[in-house]
Amino acid sequence: MEIAEQIESTVRDVGARVRPQLDDAKRRLTSLNGNVTGYIKANPGRCLLGAIAVGFLVGKIARRV
């Protein structure tokens, strides 16, 4: 019984400690996603040309390997 209570309290502590970090990571990821999407929408030509160039290079490298 005591062991179960200890485990429960440990899990609660870990959850309380990890939850803010998880929330922070979630917020950061959401913000990053918004920034990236906004940049792509603001500069579509540049992004698409860059993506084509990157794909071209990857294709060239894959062909050589």
Add this chain to the structure above:
Amino acid sequence: MKRMVVMETSEQNPSNGHRTDASWVNDSAHKAWARTRGAVSELKRAAAIEERVNRNPYGTVAAALGIGYVLGGGIFTSLTSRIVALGLRIGIRLAVLPMLKDEISVLADALGGEGGEGSEGSKGRRGGKAAKPSGER
């Protein structure tokens, strides 16, 4: 080649009327640039690139990456075969696992019913299942 010679002579003697050639080159370069920009904007309009980007930015960038990869000659490579094999494996797992799960749950239900209902019910079920294939044949 001929144009280069003309340019050299105009540099050596700028007052002999060849200066117009330089301005002509400048004008034609401007025209070519304007035409290129017009063609690019026309292409953008035709492909509705901005709409696509607004609708699905990541997908459009991924498509551009794929186009570049194909242009770079990466189609018939071992990397492509690996990627395709991985995609197929994941797709098959995603498609087959739910089917297997359903089949197993149906089988488990049937077995459970068989044990709970008794011998008469189970016989009827078995008969029903066996009758289907024979009827189809």
